[in-house]
Amino acid sequence: xxxxxxxxxxxxxxxxxxxxxxxxxxxxxxxxxxxxxxxxxxxxxxxxxxxxxxxxxxxxxxxxxxxxxxxxxxxxxxxxxxxxxxxxxxxxxxxxxxxxxxxxxxxxxxxxxxxxxxxxxxxxxxxxxxxxxxxxxxxxxxxxxxxxxxxxxxxxxxxxxxxxxxxxxxxxxxxxxxxxxxxxxxxxxxxxxxxxxxxxxxxxxxxxxxxxxxxxxxxxxxxxxxxxxxxxxxxxxxxxxxxxxxxxxxxxxxxxxxxxxxxxxxxxxxxxxxxxxxxxxxxxxxxxxxxxxx
Numbered sequence: 528x529x530x531x532x533x534x535x536x537x538x539x540x541x542x543x544x545x546x547x548x549x550x551x552x553x554x555x556x557x558x559x560x561x562x563x564x565x566x567x568x569x570x571x572x573x574x575x576x577x578x579x580x581x582x583x584x585x586x587x588x589x590x591x592x593x594x595x596x597x598x599x600x601x602x603x604x605x606x607x608x609x610x611x612x613x614x615x616x617x618x619x620x621x622x623x624x625x626x627x628x629x630x631x632x633x634x635x636x637x638x639x640x641x642x643x644x645x646x647x648x649x650x651x652x653x654x655x656x657x658x659x660x661x662x663x664x665x666x667x668x669x670x671x672x673x674x675x676x677x678x679x680x681x682x683x684x685x686x687x688x689x690x691x692x693x694x695x696x697x698x699x700x701x702x703x704x705x706x707x708x709x710x711x712x713x714x715x716x717x718x719x720x721x722x723x724x725x726x727x728x729x730x731x732x733x734x735x736x737x738x739x740x741x742x743x744x745x746x747x748x749x750x751x752x753x754x755x756x757x758x759x760x761x762x763x764x765x766x767x768x769x770x771x772x773x774x775x776x777x778x779x780x781x782x783x784x785x786x787x788x789x790x791x792x793x794x795x796x797x798x799x800x801x802x803x804x805x806x807x808x809x810x811x812x813x814x815x816x817x818x819x820x821x
Contacts, residue, residue: 534570534571534574537581538567538570538585541581541582541585542563543626543629543630544582544586544629544660545562545563545566545585545586545589546559546560546563546629546630547629547630547632548586548589548590548593548655548656548660549562549563549589549593550614550630550635551635551640551643551655551659552590552593552594552596552597552651552652552655553593553596553597554611554613554614554640554643554644555613555614556614556616557614558596559593561596562589562592562593562596563589565589565592566585566588566589566592569588570584570585570588583662583666586656586660586662587666587670590652590655590656590667590670591670593652594648594649594652594670594671597648597651597652598648601648610641610644610733610735610744610746611644611735611744612637612641612733612735612744612803612804612805612807613637613640613641613643613644614810615637615772615773615789615791615805615814616630616631616772616773616774617770617771617772617779617789617814617815617816617818617819618770618771618772618774618818619770619771619818619819620704620769620770620771620776622771623771623774624818631773631774635659635773635774636693636696636773636774636775636791636793637772637773637775637791637793637803638692638693638694638791638793638801638803639689639693640773641692641693641733641803642688642689642692642693643655643685643689645688645692646685646688649671649673649681650681650682650684650685650688651685652667652670652671653667653671653678653679653681653682653685654681654682654685654686654689657682658682658686664676664678664679664682667682693793693801694793694795694800694801695795696775696793696794696795697794697795697796697797700771700775700776702794702797703775703776703792703794704769704776705797706725706776706792706794706797706798706799707769707776707777707778707792707794707799709721709725710722710725710726710757710792710799711760711764711767711778712764713725713757714757714758714760714761714763714764715761715764716761717758717761719754719755719758722750722754722757722758723750723751723754725798725799726750726753726754726757726798726799727750727795727798727799727800728749728750729748729749729750729800730748730749730750730753730798730799730800730801730802731746731747731748731753731800731801731802732745732746732747732748732752732753732756732757732801732802732804733745733746733747733801733802733803733804734746734803734804734806735804735805735806735807736788736804736805736806736807753802757802763780763787763788766780766781766782766787767779767780767790768780768781768819770789770818770819772789772790772791772792773791775791775792775793775794776792776794777789777790777791777792778790779816779819781816781819786811786812786814786816787806787811788804788805788806788811789804789805789806789811789814790802790803790804791803791804
């Protein structure tokens with residue numbers, strides 16, 4: 528095997544991990560792939576000679592690329608507080624595809640990724656690399672141009688935001704599905720009290736949609752408010768197809784072969800604490816829903 532083929536083979540051994548870093552950093556599957564490709568270009572250009580720890584070198588490079596992409600995205604945003612729904616990873620309810628397992632390790636639910644979107648680029652990098660990939664702070668510090676102690680503080684601040692905004696889901700998928708089914712049954716029956724009963728008192732509903740090229744985002748808080756909005760979901764019940772959204776129970780609403788929305792539920796202690804809805808037609812058209820057919 529020549530040097531070029533050997534370098535390619537060594538890189539491919541790390542691709543799934545690098546893609547997982549990119550997805551957590553960017554919340555976008557296509558941008559994660561772009562970051563991985565840029566990492567390969569840099570490795571191909573530099574070569575691996577003299578690199579003692581290739582995994583660490585590649586992780587550092589892909590993280591730097593993602594950080595630059597986050598900063599560029601932040602500069603493009605017209606509204607700093609604008610909510611952006613990350614790309615959902617959709618799987619058949621029977622289980623996550625092996626190719627998706629690395630992407631979804633550490634229970635990277637959609638709700639967690641939404642909270643990560645609210646962090647500054649350097650907070651996100653410090654949290655993702657340290658808490659999810661066990662990269663030491665003294666290796667992260669040069670990337671964010673801070674001391675290891677200051678970098679630790681960045682990750683700590685990010686961790687508090689994540690824990691406060693994205694509670695961990697029940698590990699039992701059957702319990703999760705029961706809560707989602709109860710939600711749609713109550714919505715279908717127009718039963719407001721039953722809806723309130725299946726929702727956590729502090730539930731949050733986040734929606735990212737739009738039409739005719741105009742984005743519309745909304746965030747609702749509290750069981751009463753969310754239940755009121757959820758009554759309108761009753762008409763969608765016949766079109767709701769069970770699916771795993773980022774490894775957790777959810778649904779894809781499909782009518783006449785066309786996806787109308789992806790709804791991710793975070794269920795804790797038998798009650799829904801977060802509902803994240805993507806209904807942007809342009810982004811929905813890009814989703815691969817063939818996974819629901821097998």
